[in-house]
Every structure is written in structure tokens, then in C-alpha cells.
Amino acid sequence: MNCHDIHHHCDAYLEHELSDTQKHALEAHLESCPACQHYIQQAKNIRDALTKLKAPAMRPDFAEQAFDKARQQNATVTKTRRFSGAGLALAVSLALAGIVGVFMHHPDSTVSKPAAIYISMRQVKDISLVFNAKEDLDKVTISIELSDNLALDGYGGRRTVSWNTSLQKGKNVLSLPIIATQSGNGTVIARLRLGNQDKTFRIRVNARQSGSTQIKPIVPHTPV
Amino acid sequence: MSIITLWSRSRQTDHFEILLKPFIPFLYQLAWRFTGTQADAEDLVQDLLVKLYPRQKELEKIENLRAWLARVLYRQYIDHLRIQSRTPVDLADTGADPDEERDIPVSVKPDQEHAQLIAQIERLLPRLNDDQRLLLILHDVEGYTLNEIQAMSDVPIGTLKSRLNRTRKKLRDLMEPFPCK
Numbered sequence: 001m002n003c004h005d006i007h008h009h010c011d012a013y014l015e016h017e018l019s020d021t022q023k024h025a026l027e028a029h030l031e032s033c034p035a036c037q038h039y040i041q042q043a044k045n046i047r048d049a050l051t052k053l054k055a056p057a058m059r060p061d062f063a064e065q066a067f068d069k070a071r072q073q074n075a076t077v078t079k080t081r082r083f084s085g086a087g088l089a090l091a092v093s094l095a096l097a098g099i100v101g102v103f104m105h106h107p108d109s110t111v112s113k114p115a116a117i118y119i120s121m122r123q124v125k126d127i128s129l130v131f132n133a134k135e136d137l138d139k140v141t142i143s144i145e146l147s148d149n150l151a152l153d154g155y156g157g158r159r160t161v162s163w164n165t166s167l168q169k170g171k172n173v174l175s176l177p178i179i180a181t182q183s184g185n186g187t188v189i190a191r192l193r194l195g196n197q198d199k200t201f202r203i204r205v206n207a208r209q210s211g212s213t214q215i216k217p218i219v220p221h222t223p224v
Numbered sequence: 225m226s227i228i229t230l231w232s233r234s235r236q237t238d239h240f241e242i243l244l245k246p247f248i249p250f251l252y253q254l255a256w257r258f259t260g261t262q263a264d265a266e267d268l269v270q271d272l273l274v275k276l277y278p279r280q281k282e283l284e285k286i287e288n289l290r291a292w293l294a295r296v297l298y299r300q301y302i303d304h305l306r307i308q309s310r311t312p313v314d315l316a317d318t319g320a321d322p323d324e325e326r327d328i329p330v331s332v333k334p335d336q337e338h339a340q341l342i343a344q345i346e347r348l349l350p351r352l353n354d355d356q357r358l359l360l361i362l363h364d365v366e367g368y369t370l371n372e373i374q375a376m377s378d379v380p381i382g383t384l385k386s387r388l389n390r391t392r393k394k395l396r397d398l399m400e401p402f403p404c405k
Binding site for chain 2 (some may be wrong): 007010011012039042043045046047049050051052053054055056058059063064067069070073074127147153
């Protein structure tokens with residue numbers, strides 16, 4: 001075996017894949033060739049070093065952000081599909097956009113708009129609310145309250161949530177994954193607060209044992 | 225139209241997150257190895273989660289979820305490379321070495337040698353072709369067997385084996401040219 005053979009058989013040698021004859025020939029060459037000894041040793045060192053390469057640690061909050069974004073993007077996809085089919089989300093969204101648009105200019109009013117949605121038991125339905133802001137708004141508090149027979153899917157069955165957020169000028173979409181835990185009539189109440197301004201609206205939800213989802217036409221009582 | 229994030233100050237998890245969260249550090253590390261940057265690694269994992277979110281029921285039935293996720297991530301990265309280059313990734317490596325550039329050997333003290341070697345390898349990994357680099361990372365860095373890599377890539381084991389040897393040889397030559405003529 002010569003130096004070229006060592007170059008060629010280096011990995012097979014390190015992985016014990018050479019025949020006894022090849023191995024003895026290679027080792028015989030190594031005894032008389034310091035350069036090839038160094039080459040084999042360097043190959044071992046590289047393999048060892050490769051096993052010790054570590055990727056930088058992940059940002060601590062990356063996982064949570066990634067899951068939130070996955071949920072959000074999929075909710076948007078679902079909403080978009082329903083919009084195209086003039087389905088549940090679209091109808092509700094349009095109605096609420098009108099109500100909320102009024103809210104921004106009539107802060108004293110607290111109006112509940114009748115909107116009846118029919119959903120099937122144990123099936124998650126995304127209800128998309130569109131808040132139409134006339135300008136960028138900071139420190140808006142949004143509260144969602146569900147009746148006892150409804151829950152927010154994926155959030156530990158919570159029925160009441162409240163959080164601070166900001167609204168951008170134009171349409172702001174909030175997708176609520178609603179699931180019915182018991183049949184019968186229920187309610188989704190959404191409250192928006194901005195400073196001392198407050199607006200409440202209500203959606204009636206009827207949970208059925210089975211069957212298709214429907215929505216009754218919603219007629220805003222206030223001008224858009 | 226903007227999207228309002230649900231109650232970010234009182235964040236809740238869902239089944240999808242509970243199922244996959246234990247694998248996120250592993251996926252991120254693999255993605256970082258593939259891409260070489262934090263931003264690209266995060267994008268790769270993020271895109272994976274977005275795609276998998278509607279497939280929760282399917283995920284629940286997978287026995288070796290870690291291996292399955294690694295395979296999906298790998299294929300997603302390959303797709304990403306294809307889109308980037310607008311040409312198919314050559315999974316059947318020809319062994320051609322267009323990169324004749326070599327790293328200059330550095331003389332170091334014995335106690336520094338190991339750290340220097342690791343730094344040198346990290347500097348040279350981007351000089352490998354994508355398929356060589358991915359194979360070396362999966363096999364020699366992350367410890368996947370050739371069988372596992374075959375399942376990920378659909379490349380025959382014989383091809384993987386010979387490519388791995390060529391890749392190792394190329395890395396060695398980049399670090400220090402073969403001393404004998």
C-alpha cells in the first residue's frame with residue numbers, strides 16, 4: 001500500500017471495514033510514513049470534533065412565538081376559506097365591523113346586536129370578528145365572555161378572557177375558536193374598552209347535537 | 225387587515241403545542257445545522273409548524289414522531305433550496321469538487337488544538353455542497369445512521385455511503401491538503 005491508498009482507504013480503515021489483508025498492509029505503510037500517520041490521526045480528530053459541534057441555543061421564547069404564529073396563520077387560512085364561501089365568518093365579521101365602526105365615534109353607546117349562529121356540538125368553529133378602527137388605537141382592552149355551554153378550544157376550556165392590545169387603522173381580525181360543550185342557546189359577548197369608552201356586543205349561539213352549521217342574516221341596527 | 229393576537233398576556237397552550245413542544249429544541253438545532261443562521265433556522269421551524277398545525281390527528285398516530293419530524297424538516301429544507309436555486313438539488317453527488325480553495329493550516333498549542341479544530345470545521349462546513357453538508361451534519365454531527373438518512377432522503381444507502389466518504393475526504397483536504405504526492 002502507498003500514500004495514495006491510505007488517502008483512499010482512510011475512512012474504511014477507521015470504520016473497520018477493511019479486510020485483514022488490507023488492514024495489515026495499511027498499518028505496515030503507516031509504520032514507515034509519518035505523513036500518513038498524521039493524516040489518519042487528523043481524520044480521527046475531525047470525526048471527534050464533528051460530534052462536539054453544537055448549534056447555538058434557541059431563543060427562550062421562540063417556541064411559544066412559533067406555536068402562536070402557527071395557530072394564528074391557520075386561523076387566518078380557515079377564515080379566508082370561509083370568506084370565499086360567504087360562510088359563517090364573513091357574515092359575522094361584516095356585522096361586527098359595522099358595530100365597532102360606530103363604537104369608535106359613539107363611545108357612550110352600549111348596544112347588543114342580535115346575531116344567531118348555529119353550531120354543532122364538539123366541533124370547533126372559528127368566529128372571526130372584524131373591528132374596523134378609524135385610526136390606530138393603543139391600549140384597547142378586549143374581553144370575551146362565553147356562556148356555560150361554550151368554550152374556547154385550545155385554551156384550557158376558558159370562557160372568559162381579557163387582554164390589552166392595539167388596533168391598527170382599518171380592519172382588525174380576531175378569530176375565536178368556539179366549541180360547544182352542551183347543547184342549547186349560548187352567548188358570546190365581546191367588550192372593547194378604550195379609556196373611558198366602552199362598547200359591548202353580543203352574539204347568540206345555538207349549539208345543536210348534530211347537523212350543518214348555519215347562520216341567520218344579520219342586519220345592523222346602527223349605520224356603518 | 226391586521227390580525228389581533230389572542231390574549232397574549234394570558235397565554236394558553238393547545239394539544240398541538242403539547243404534542244410538539246418537546247421536539248422544538250431538537251428541530252431548531254437541526255434547522256440551525258441546515259441553515260447556519262438563527263433567523264433561517266427559526267423560519268424553517270416556523271414554516272414546519274404552520275404546515276403541521278392542521279394535521280394534528282395524523283401526528284398523534286405517528287410512532288416515532290422525532291424521526292418523522294426530522295424527515296419532514298429535512299424535505300422542507302430541500303424544497304427551500306430548490307426554490308432558492310431554481311434548480312433541483314443534486315442528491316446524486318458526482319463527487320466533483322469545484323472549490324479548490326483550502327484553509328490554511330494553523331499551528332497551535334496542544335491545549336488549543338481541539339477548540340481550533342472545531343472552529344476550523346465550522347468555518348469550512350459552508351464550503352461543502354448542500355447535499356454533502358447535510359449528509360455530514362446528519363451522520364457525523366447529529367448521529368443519524370445511514371438507514372435513517374435513507375428514510376429521510378430516499379437516496380440509496382450505497383450512494384450515501386460513498387458520498388459520505390467523499391465528503392469527509394473533501395473536508396480533510398480543505399483543512400489540510402493530503403501530505404503525500
